[in-house]
Amino acid sequence: MTPKPLTPQAERRFQLILWAAMLFSLGMYFVIIRVVHPGEPVDNPLLVRILLVASAVFALGSFGVRKAFEARARSQKTPELQRIGFMIGMVMSEAAALFGVVAWFVTATELYFVFLIIGFVSMLFHYPAKPE
Numbered sequence: 001m002t003p004k005p006l007t008p009q010a011e012r013r014f015q016l017i018l019w020a021a022m023l024f025s026l027g028m029y030f031v032i033i034r035v036v037h038p039g040e041p042v043d044n045p046l047l048v049r050i051l052l053v054a055s056a057v058f059a060l061g062s063f064g065v066r067k068a069f070e071a072r073a074r075s076q077k078t079p080e081l082q083r084i085g086f087m088i089g090m091v092m093s094e095a096a097a098l099f100g101v102v103a104w105f106v107t108a109t110e111l112y113f114v115f116l117i118i119g120f121v122s123m124l125f126h127y128p129a130k131p132e
Contacts, residue, residue, distance in 0.1 A: 008131030011079070015086055015128035022090050023123050026097050026116055033104050033112055041108030048109045055096040055115050059122035062092035066126065086126070093122035 006014070069085025072078075100115020 006079075011083065012128050012131050014083070018087065018090060019123065019126065019128055022094055023120070025094065026120055026123070029097055029101050030113075030116055033101060036105075038105045038108045042106065044107050048103050048107055048111060051099040051103045052111070052114065055099040055118050058092045058099075059096040059118050062089040062096075062122055062126070065089055065092065086128070089126050090123065093119050093126060095119075096122055 066085040066089035069081050069088065073081035073085070097116050097119025100112040100119070103109050103115060104112040
């Protein structure tokens with residue numbers, strides 16, 4: 001028995017809940033960084049720069065991936081692909097912020113907030129659109 005397709009309103013509700021939960025997780029990353037201090041940080045500015053570039057690539061790439069899945073969903077008439085694109089875009093935005101957590105625990109860099117801002121702004125732009 002195949003499940004019934006979701007209505008556009010139900011799909012948007014799902015996207016809003018996922019969006020809010022993942023946005024909340026960025027706040028939790030900030031709390032973890034402020035509470036837990038790395039044991040023996042290693043000063044490595046090259047690693048921080050590499051992670052910063054990777055963070056920016058993931059954040060920008062999340063939009064391309066989402067648009068590609070949305071285009072495929074329209075051309076193949078499969079709304080499930082739109083959901084997959086939204087989820088992958090959100091995960092890539094989350095990964096952009098998560099690189100800041102990695103940078104903090106490895107190098108104790110004060111630039112961790114830049115990573116969190118990149119992920120936060122990327123997620124803000126992924127805010128679910130109203131159904132057509």
